[in-house]
Amino acid sequence: MSEAVIRATGLWTPPHSISNEELVAAYNAYAERYNGEHADDISRGELEALTPSSAEFIEKASGIKSRFVVEKDGVLDITRMMPNIPERSNDEPAILAEIGAHAARDALERAGKTPADVDGIIVAASNMQRAYPAVAIEVQQLLGMEHGFGFDMNVACSSATFGMQAAADMIAAGNARAILVVSPEITSGHLNWRDRDSHFIFGDVATAVLLERAELGTGGWRIIGSRLKTQFSNNIRNNFGFLNRTERATGDNRPLQNGSPKDDRLFVQEGRKVFKEVVPMVSDMIREHMDDLGLEPDQMRRVWLHQANINMNLMIAKKVFGREAGGEDAPTILDEYANTSSAGSIIAFHKHSDDLKSGDKGVICSFGAGYSAGTVFVEKL
Numbered sequence: 001m002s003e004a005v006i007r008a009t010g011l012w013t014p015p016h017s018i019s020n021e022e023l024v025a026a027y028n029a030y031a032e033r034y035n036g037e038h039a040d041d042i043s044r045g046e047l048e049a050l051t052p053s054s055a056e057f058i059e060k061a062s063g064i065k066s067r068f069v070v071e072k073d074g075v076l077d078i079t080r081m082m083p084n085i086p087e088r089s090n091d092e093p094a095i096l097a098e099i100g101a102h103a104a105r106d107a108l109e110r111a112g113k114t115p116a117d118v119d120g121i122i123v124a125a126s127n128m129q130r131a132y133p134a135v136a137i138e139v140q141q142l143l144g145m146e147h148g149f150g151f152d153m154n155v156a157c158s159s160a161t162f163g164m165q166a167a168a169d170m171i172a173a174g175n176a177r178a179i180l181v182v183s184p185e186i187t188s189g190h191l192n193w194r195d196r197d198s199h200f201i202f203g204d205v206a207t208a209v210l211l212e213r214a215e216l217g218t219g220g221w222r223i224i225g226s227r228l229k230t231q232f233s234n235n236i237r238n239n240f241g242f243l244n245r246t247e248r249a250t251g252d253n254r255p256l257q258n259g260s261p262k263d264d265r266l267f268v269q270e271g272r273k274v275f276k277e278v279v280p281m282v283s284d285m286i287r288e289h290m291d292d293l294g295l296e297p298d299q300m301r302r303v304w305l306h307q308a309n310i311n312m313n314l315m316i317a318k319k320v321f322g323r324e325a326g327g328e329d330a331p332t333i334l335d336e337y338a339n340t341s342s343a344g345s346i347i348a349f350h351k352h353s354d355d356l357k358s359g360d361k362g363v364i365c366s367f368g369a370g371y372s373a374g375t376v377f378v379e380k381l
C-alpha cells in the first residue's frame with residue numbers, strides 16, 4: 001500500500017464581491033416592491049408581508065461581511081435576483097469546469113507538477129451544472145490530459161473531504177499516482193436570493209486539492225487519518241432534479257422553479273435546527289477521531305473547519321481544544337467569502353497553513369447537508 005499525501009491546494013476567487021450593505025439594499029427594495037404588488041392579498045391575510053433584512057443581523061448571526069460571485073448585476077437586480085450567466089454552446093467550456101480548471105492549475109503550479117503527473121480528477125461539489133458528461137471529464141480535457149479518468153460526486157458541503165478520502169484510498173490501492181479533488185461552487189445559482197432567512201449565506205469560489213503518492217515528491221501534508229459520517233436529515237434540502245417535470249399534472253405548465261421566497265427547488269434549511277444538531281455531531285466526531293489517533297488537544301495546532309457560521313466554529317473549536325479557541329486556532333474566511341459549501345474548509349486551509357512547521361498537526365473538517373461530515377487529520381511534512 002502506498003501512502004497518499006496532500007501535495008498542494010489551489011484557489012480561484014471570482015472577480016465580483018457583494019457587501020452585506022449592497023445585498024440588504026437590494027433585498028429590501030425587492031421586499032418593498034413585493035409588499036406593494038401583493039398589498040390586497042397581504043391585507044386579506046392570504047399572503048405574508050416580507051420583513052426587511054439587516055446587515056447588522058447578518059454579521060452578528062453568521063460572521064459574514066461579503067461574498068464573491070461569478071456575476072453580480074443580476075443578483076442585485078430586483079427584477080431578476082439571480083446571476084446572469086449566459087448559456088454557452090457545447091463547444092465552449094462549461095463555467096463550472098472552467099473555474100474548476102483554474103483552481104486545479106493553481107494547485108499544480110504550487111506543487112511544481114503538471115497534468116501529466118495526474119491520473120484522476122474528482123469534481124466534488126454541491127451542485128453540478130448538468131447531469132452528464134461529468135464535469136470532471138471536462139476539467140480533465142481543459143487541463144490537456146489525454147490519459148486517466150474523471151468523475152463527479154456530490155455530498156453537499158462535505159464533498160471535498162469525501163473526495164479527498166476517495167482519492168487517498170485510490171492512491172493507496174495503487175489505482176492512481178495523483179488525483180486532483182476539485183470543488184467549483186457556483187452557489188449563487190442555487191441560492192434563493194428572495195429568501196430573507198438565507199439570502200446572505202453563500203458565495204462562489206473554486207478550490208482544488210492535489211493528492212499524490214508520497215514517494216513521488218516532497219513537501220506537503222501527510223494524512224494521518226480520515227473519516228466520513230452521514231446521518232439523514234430533512235433540515236437542509238434542495239429538491240431540484242430531473243424528475244421535477246414529471247411531477248406536474250398534464251397541462252400544468254408552471255415553471256419548475258417558481259422563485260418564491262420559499263422555493264424548495266433552491267436551497268432551503270431550518271438554520272437553527274442545523275446549528276443545534278450539527279455542533280455536537282461534529283465536535284464528538286473530531287474528539288473521537290483524535291482519541292483513536294492518540295492525539296491530545298495540546299497536540300493540535302489548528303482546525304480548518306467548514307465555513308458556515310462563525311458562532312458554530314467557535315463552539316466546535318472550544319470542544320476540540322478544551323479551552324476558548326478562535327483566531328489562529330480556527331481561522332475564518334467567512335467574513336470575506338461567506339459559506340462556499342464544500343470549498344470553505346479548503347479555502348481556510350489554503351490561506352492559513354503556510355506558517356505551520358514540520359510535525360505540526362491539524363484537522364480539515366467539513367459538515368453540511370445530508371447530514372454529512374468528514375475529518376481529514378494532517379501533519380506537515
Ligand code: CO8
Nearest residue numbers: 053054057061157187190191196267271272308309368369
Ligand atoms: N435580517 C434580519 N433579521 C433576520 C434575517 C435577516 N436576513 N433572517 C432572520 N432574521 C431574524 C428572524 O426573523 C428571527 O427573528 P425573531 O426572533 O423575531 O423570530 C431572528 O432573526 C433569529 O432568526 P434565526 O433563529 O433563524 O437566526 P439564527 O441566529 O439561527 O441565524 C443562521 C441564522 C445564520 C442561518 C444560523 O442558524 C446558521 O448559520 N445555522 C447553520 C447553518 C448551516 O450551517 N447550514 C449548513 C448549510 S450548508 C450545506 O450543507 C448546504 C450545501 C448546499 C449549498 C447550497 C448553496 C446555495
